[in-house]
Amino acid sequence: MANLALKRTKPQPDIPDVWIPLEPTEGRRAQKLARSGAITRVAAGVYVNAVDPEKRASDELGPVALLTRRHWQFILGHIAPGAVISHLSAISSGITPGNEITLSHPTRFNTKVRLPGVTAVFLPGPGPLPGDFPLGTSGLYWSSRPRQLLENLGRVLKANPRTTGRAGVEEKLIEILNASGERALNAIRDEARALTDPLGAQDRFETLNQIIGALLGTYAKGSLVTRHGALVASGTPADKERLGRFTILADALRATPLPDLNDVAATDPSRTHFAFLESYFSNFVEGTRFSIKEAEEIALHNKIVQNRPKDSHDIQAVFQMILDSRYRAVLPTAVDILDGLRERHRQMLENRPEVSPGEFKTEVNFAGTTRFTEPAFVRGTLLEGVKLANSVPEGLPRAIYWAFLVSEIHPFSDGNGRLSRLLMNAELSRCGKCRIIIPTLFHDEYVDAQRALSRGDNPAPMIAALGYIAKWGTAFNYGNLEEVIDVMQRANSFQEDRREFKLLMPEQLARN
Template structure:
């Protein structure tokens, strides 16, 4: 027998007859810790449940050498919320460990299509996992069911269609047809085929999930984004906003404010001019011959945000929301026919690691998201939600950020509240807050950042271009780069 070495042992392991004496002595010396039946660890401090859950796949075959991971676990690829791990094994007795319960059942052993898994077990193929989960199971003793619900199956299939397309979904159908006779699951295969057909619009079968019903009705949506919108809606409802009423401004003051709103909104997106060049474009009608499209971007944005009456228009229904969104985008992108002014995107888009809503899900996601907006009354709450709704969906091929901020400020103007301008020096804070929300559902940084930007807008003297520019320069508003910091006026 090789020399017993604690350092060579896995973090969590199951003892056997060969090492049991050495393990017992190591426990007595305080070098190992017992966690459960024959289960030990050399980690003397961490919570046992966390240790076991982190290593569960290495432990399966120590208790069930012939294990095939099946049912719910094979579909979810992790322990259930109550710690259940479902297996097919000749051994019938359950094994309870900290944070985990191995729950075996009788069933057909591994097929050729079932794959080797971490730790030496086998994992049911995706096709087999779907078939097994089409068989209903009952909750016993308050424990989670062995298989997922029909609604969850529909949601998973809808996600498959969204992320991998119809071709991948049809490949799954073919694999299901091949596997079903080997398991005696022909009835389940027919039911699964009907569900997939209903989602793809080729069959008429009853569906139960919101995502499935929406897809079958021809208006599929992105449920992950809807979850984010619900999170933001709840956070905004709990936010007691500080009312920042916009002062009465004359035409010149409104024009100065609108100019810098358009200037910064375009600069953030990479349309960069000096203030003097932009002022000539907006106020003198000078269109640089070498950059006509960029100039029209600024001019189009200015024309929208400087029109006080038009900016007071806010949507009262989903159709009116789509009309406003498309019209404002068309005005900004008028000089870029290749970007489809006023037309929703035909190809997917992303910014860095953030992948936006797929083209075929745009209208459905906007529709579902708009339902939350209608339940918000406070202008600041509506403005934040509106900007995020457009930004997260990213419905157009280009110009999404500018249109999102226009829609945001229209909500504020309609409510007689101060606008929100994002100076160049605040770009990193703005994009960072959006990313934190997109990736992690963090709402506080986003709400806080926009509230600060609104206060900043209200601190600027917009009476003349020179007074506004002087205060913006004093606040470092034009600074570029990740290290740029906006200085807020007291």
């Protein structure tokens, strides 16, 4: 019996994680596999390529629930196309503490769909409105920030809340004010006003308007209900510790000789092949993992992987930004650094509304024990930090400064590593120098070098690491994509364990 249970829990090799058969023959095969215990039916016409073991703890999520929760957007997009992630789910990034997903739908509401590990709760509300984000190709939408706030001003249920209520909305507005300034609150108010009629939210808009007015000082402070609201103050404070660290790096970059490496992939097809590899590695080390062949189909042939549409769009977005003349060789100036970063972040992650593309973070983020800049200090630290950039020599020195500036502040909830590398390489392209590829095997060394500066105020390892890898990238011929991938594979670029493998230069391959 134990052997049977073990066999039944193995995924089927030719079936995706979530399978929604479209043809009758596929449907009959899926039903047969489900009856045999090879896969699991989780909803009408929806199957997951997993089976729960016969014995597991009652409070433990099994493989079926874990797979369902991972792909809930794809599943619910099939069940209720056109539904909008709304209310508590929209403001809390998806699955709520009560293991629910709240959605609005104009005709399908006051109902629940129970799936393994999560329950979809459909609430009355219109379909997608102006400002709502399509969730890739799932068929779902994510409500805009103004809509989220208006909907969360609804009644709070004590037993199983599906809105945050006034206190939660006020806290969110304070986070937005600290992260993005007064202009962001005024924009939210203007956009919310236009949604009042479609949402039937006149009373809720008046409440929202009152809270925003109080936070901006145009209404009495007594309008606020939270302690943070009463204490909020305007301004752009900066992270003094990090500004000191930026000065240390800038001083070191002015004093350290670095290679001057002309662009070896300035014209097509080399330019496009380099851009693809840059995007592939930059996404891979951040967890967006495809085989190199899959990524090639996505970036160069616009082939979206059905069960991973957002990951596919991540590959495409970075690739397209590398080639886009608006971003490839252009950096934000000191006066437009805030809008410039937000624009690039929005462009890069426009298919991931759950990470608030184009909006500075509202919660502090971490990497291990490193605590990045507090949300309230992001704007001020960027404004002051970018002023130092022009004091650093152009080309590779200034590119290193840009990479560390964005990475060290971590101004967004997600995508900071990719954004830092895009800005680093924009400086190099601006000067006609070769862009930098950070291969998988080198990524840990790069992170360790950053950590030496972040935690020990030692800039030497980071300068040395980027100086070396910049030279490494110029040693390849990017004219033939298949050939350069083969050489990079033999150079161990795609490996992950630097204790077992060493990153090689192409000329070393003949000797190894």
